[in-house]
Amino acid sequence: MADRKTDTVVIGGGPGGYAAAFMAADLGQETVIVDPRKNPGGVCLYEGCIPSKMLLHLVKLKHEAESAESWGLSFGKAQVDLDKMRDAKDRVISQLTKGLGQLSKQRHVTHIRGTGKFKDANTLEIAAEGGKTESLTFSHAIVATGSRPVAPPGMKTESNLIMFAEDALSLPEIPNSLLVVGGGYIGLEMGTVYARLGAKVTIVEMTEGLIPGADRDLVKTYQKASRKTFDQIHTHTIVSDLEEKDGKVKVGLRSTEDDNESRERTFDRILLTTGRRPNSDSLGLEHAGITVDEKGFIPVNEKRQTETGHIYAIGDITGAPLLAHKASHEGRVAAEVIAGKKSAYEPATIPAVLYTDPEIAWCGLTEREAAAKGVNVTVTSFPWAASGRAVADNAADGKTKLVVDPESERILGVGIVGRGADSLIAEGALAVEMAALARDVSLTVHPHPTMSETIMEAAEVFHGMATHIYRPAKET
């Protein structure tokens, strides 16, 4: 096939890549997207955010129905049909990715199915579908190839019983017992799915607690609310001596605290969610004059330019946080810069969300970070047990907290654990971005009865008084 030319090529069709490609096309660039799958979507749509949300939705429905029994509503025992569930999940994925394919066509974005590798700073060699190789000359490139899961160093992962997130999402079976290695986003979300579908789930986490990075009070509230979900949670624990035996996996759970005491345990399956590695190793970046850092991430400036100025990088490949919404925002920025706009990646916050039951979300400065950086803050919180709506919805295990600058009274961070925290946090993100003061939030009328009132009341607490909490006024 003849060599091709384009203004902008986007390598990788995930939520960062397609957002970048669409924006580039909208700004008048001739745009090519290179991705091996049939339609854009990436890990997020095919085996990540979206299918996991669909499964979490189902198990939440099941759990709420079961909880309603003591309140006088029962449906009988839930029937789980894994085949049907898988089909439904595939339909959701197909509908969404087809939609993206459609949007690409409408924007005249050319999708080349294949994988790209830089030949030099202006040429991409594409190993296309069906073994063909073609070469594409570009003026600008956006690298958006994302990341892939990685096992703990030295761990053998050949066994079918050892799963990564993608395998777990394909629902091969509901094992009697499941060991989830890693107490972060993916581990807790997939652990919730399997636990609610009937597996006895054990979580092991290497660090001192679940969800490293989140404030401990939020994690504590979550653990209290979800205490019946998991069979066991082991922190300060690593997995060693993995061995498949009689259709089960034997592992040693070794404590990193108590003299390395190791207990032997057997599970039907193991899910590894111990981190992700950037897909930067087979891109031929060295031919384009780009050097990755020691972890394989591509260094970029605030315009998302790599050291080769007309080549940009966005999303997981540029480093933490490895989140789809960060990638999309970066993608739009890169496309705008290419189109000559004075744009830059400078958000005040990238909200973090765990779609567990209940959800955990935070944005801006956490209490932990403030302590680590020596930023003087006042933290105020509102317990959901004081929210009429939360109690009425049988969701009183929750908490909303604000991290506030005591001098300017500016809201620097928001943390929420409780049902619907994933959506509620958007108000927090807006407050942080707009540099809102606690007074701005407390004077904004929030609809009653909703969980959103907890944010308003937490802001009222900052000034010493909230309608639904009694606390003696500050002495000043």
Next chain:
Amino acid sequence: MIKEIKLPEISENVESGSVVNVLVSQGQTIAQDDPIIELETDKAAVEVPASDGGKVTEILVSQGDEIKVGQTILKVETEQAADETASEKEEEAEETESVEEESAEKKTGTAEAKPAGGRTEQDAEQDTAGRTANAGKDTEEAERVPVPAAPSTRRLAREIGVAVEEVSGTGPGGRITTDDVKRHAKNVLGGGQAHGATEEKALPDFSVWGETYREPTSRVRQVTAENTRYSWQTIPHVTQLDEADVTDVEAFRKKHADAAEKAGGKLTVTAILLKIVATALRKFPRFNASLDMRNREIVYKKYVNVGIAVDTDRGLLVPVVRDADRKSIVELSAELSDLASRTRNKKIKPEEMDGGNFTISNLGGIGGTSFTPVVFSPQVAILGVARAETKPVYSDGEFTPRLILPLSLSYDHRVIDGADGARFLHWICTALSEPLYMDLEAKKDG
């Protein structure tokens, strides 16, 4: 089709300039990259090339106009068939939402916008941005508490070239409003009245004593005025004088003039001084530094870029010789001749006058026994060179005629003490009288 030619981004931080000359006329056919106007900016006079070729249909600027980056200079009728685009329409296109089909999945929620075809003229600007990329710089920025300004305000600041961190907010809790950003832009970028806060004293009525006439100051004059005033007000100057015996160097210079001539340069005292100064800057790194008062740190530079003051008919300009320590005297001669002639012919690019660490100002060609140069902030020292003269020097019981070069070194006493200044200048004088001295020292330093 008709295309607009706009003022491209000439150099980082240059937002506007004044039109010195319009080089094309209506009806004229120009080619891409032909110079269309001569523009004087804060940093230099430059010829602005045409981004597209064609027949000039309209000229929208005239001599003396102050124009901004992005402003349309002229319109040309291009030969190529009309392709349906206009980059300036893209803002509108972006906002044109059309109802999406059901297939437009909910997750993205992106409104479909009409694709605007074709490439934009801003591509040129983009390439400039690409060159100045400084990868990986933003990590430390993220460490701080974010600036109290809404995303829309931050975007506005970026678009008009204001560093939002420097704006003081007047909103509740110190929040920066769009008005704050605009006021800051006006004060700092526009008039320069913001710092100093020294109000200009009113002038007396000179006509009482006789006839006068007025001339507007050129941009170069304005910038020189602002820079020298800033330096004079902020830098505690000390000037140290010394003399170098350049008899042997002069003989050397005459002997090797041919070699330099062949390389396209002229072997001048400045070229030799440049080599010696560059070597001295490596030996005395404090003279190759800048003072960061805000962070109470001294910034040492691992590169040796030396500015050379050039007298032009527009005023004083200072092109910079990069990595002067790594170039031979012959190479430096050639580069100096080229820089000086391009500076005088207005062909010098603004970025070629950026990034100097130290300056040499040679007035010896004109005359004078010595002078006290003003340090060019944020540099910390400048070497002034006056006219060499043959003087009787007493040595070995008799007076011998020797060629003596008077040198003056001004420096920033906040960074450099008197003893350091004396050592530095003495080193230069010794290196001039005994050329091998420099080699000896340089090798010792590795």
